[in-house]
Amino acid sequence: MTLLTLLILVGLAVAAVRAHDLLAATAILGAYSLMMALLWCQMNALDVAFTEAAVGAGISTVLLLAALTRVGTQESLKYGHRLLRHPLRTMRSLVTELHEGDGRRSAIGAVLVCALVGAAMLYGTRDMPRVGDAGSPANTHPAVAEHYLNRSADEVGPANVVTSVLGDYRGYDTMGETVVIFTAALCVLLLLRHMGGRTRDE
Amino acid sequence: MSDAQSPVIRYVARRAVPFIQLYALYVLGHGEDGPGGGFQGGVIFASSIVLLALVFGYGAGRKACPERISDFISPLGCLVYASIGLLCLLMGGMFLEYARLAGPDASDHAKHAAHHFGLIGIEAGVMLTVTASMVTLFFEMARPAPDEGGLDE
Numbered sequence: 001m002t003l004l005t006l007l008i009l010v011g012l013a014v015a016a017v018r019a020h021d022l023l024a025a026t027a028i029l030g031a032y033s034l035m036m037a038l039l040w041c042q043m044n045a046l047d048v049a050f051t052e053a054a055v056g057a058g059i060s061t062v063l064l065l066a067a068l069t070r071v072g073t074q075e076s077l078k079y080g081h082r083l084l085r086h087p088l089r090t091m092r093s094l095v096t097e098l099h100e101g102d103g104r105r106s107a108i109g110a111v112l113v114c115a116l117v118g119a120a121m122l123y124g125t126r127d128m129p130r131v132g133d134a135g136s137p138a139n140t141h142p143a144v145a146e147h148y149l150n151r152s153a154d155e156v157g158p159a160n161v162v163t164s165v166l167g168d169y170r171g172y173d174t175m176g177e178t179v180v181i182f183t184a185a186l187c188v189l190l191l192l193r194h195m196g197g198r199t200r201d202e
Numbered sequence: 203m204s205d206a207q208s209p210v211i212r213y214v215a216r217r218a219v220p221f222i223q224l225y226a227l228y229v230l231g232h233g234e235d236g237p238g239g240g241f242q243g244g245v246i247f248a249s250s251i252v253l254l255a256l257v258f259g260y261g262a263g264r265k266a267c268p269e270r271i272s273d274f275i276s277p278l279g280c281l282v283y284a285s286i287g288l289l290c291l292l293m294g295g296m297f298l299e300y301a302r303l304a305g306p307d308a309s310d311h312a313k314h315a316a317h318h319f320g321l322i323g324i325e326a327g328v329m330l331t332v333t334a335s336m337v338t339l340f341f342e343m344a345r346p347a348p349d350e351g352g353l354d355e
Binding site for chain 2: 046047049050055058059063065070156159160163166167171174175178179184185186188189192193
C-alpha cells in the first residue's frame with residue numbers, strides 16, 4: 001500500500017513538472033499533497049497528515065491559483081520560472097536555440113549533476129534508521145522522546161503528545177513560527193497592496 | 203464575472219461555510235486529544251473565507267472579512283500568544299510556564315486547569331494569526347485590477 005502511494009506520488013510529480021498549463025500543474029500539486037497526506041497517515045503521523053491536507057492540498061493550491069491570476073496560466077520560455085521548474089529541458093531548449101552542439105553538451109552536464117546529487121542522496125539514506133524503528137536514536141533518547149512520551153500526560157496534560165511538544169515543551173518555537181506567518185502576510189501586504197492590482201499583460 | 207457560477211455551487215458554498223468554520227473551531231478545541239490545533243484550525247477557517255471569495259467573487263469575500271479586520275487580527279494572534287507568556291512571567295514563573303497562571307499557592311487541580319487554559323490560549327492565538335494571515339495572503343495575491351470586477355474569469 002505504501003509502495004502504491006509512493007508510485008502515485010512519483011507519477012504525480014512527473015506529471016506536474018511536465019504539464020505546460022500551469023493551472024493543470026497546480027491541480028496536480030494539490031493531488032500530490034493529498035497523496036502525501038495519505039502517506040503520513042500510513043506512517044501514523046496524523047498531525048502532519050492533517051496539516052499537509054489542510055495547507056498543502058487546500059490553502060497552498062488556492063494561493064498558487066491566486067498567484068496564477070497575476071502571471072497567467074501558460075508557462076513562458078522567456079522567464080526564469082520555467083527554468084526553475086524544469087531546468088534540464090529549459091536549459092536544453094534555450095541553449096539549443098543558440099547553438100546546437102553546446103545545448104547537447106550542457107544537457108549532458110545537467111544530467112550528470114542530477115545523477116551525482118541523486119546518488120549522493122540515495123547513499124545518505126543508507127545511514128537513516130528504518131521507518132518506525134523503535135531502536136533509532138531519535139526514539140530512544142532518554143531526555144527527549146522517552147521523556148515526552150512517558151511524562152507529558154503528567155507534566156502537560158493533553159493526550160496528544162504532539163500538542164504537548166508544540167504548545168509547551170517547544171512553546172517558544174511555536175511562538176516564533178506564529179510570528180513568521182504573521183511576517184509573511186505582512187510582507188505580501190506591504191509589497192502587493194499598493195501595486196494597484198494585478199496586471200494581465202506583463 | 204463573479205456571478206457566473208451555477209446556482210448549485212452557490213447554494214452549496216453558502217450552506218457549507220458555517221459548517222467549515224464550526225469544524226475549524228472543533229479542530230482548535232480538539233487539538234489536545236487528537237490531531238489538530240490552532241494552525242490547522244486557522245487554515246480551515248481561512249479556507250471558508252477563500253471559498254466565499256472563489257464562489258461569490260473578490261468583493262463578496264472581502265466583505266465577509268474586511269481588510270481592516272484581517273489586518274488587525276493577524277498581529278493580534280501573536281500578541282495573544284506573547285501576552286500569555288508575559289503573564290506567566292508576571293505571575294512569577296518562566297515565560298510560557300502556564301501552570302503559574304493559577305497563582306502562587308494554587309492547588310494541583312488549579313494548576314492543571316491553568317495549564318489547560320494557557321495551552322488553549324496560545325492555540326487560539328496561533329489560530330487568529332494563521333486565519334488572518336492566510337486570508338491576507340489570498341486576497342492580496344488575487345486582488346483584481348481596478349478595471350476588473352472579480353477573481354474569476
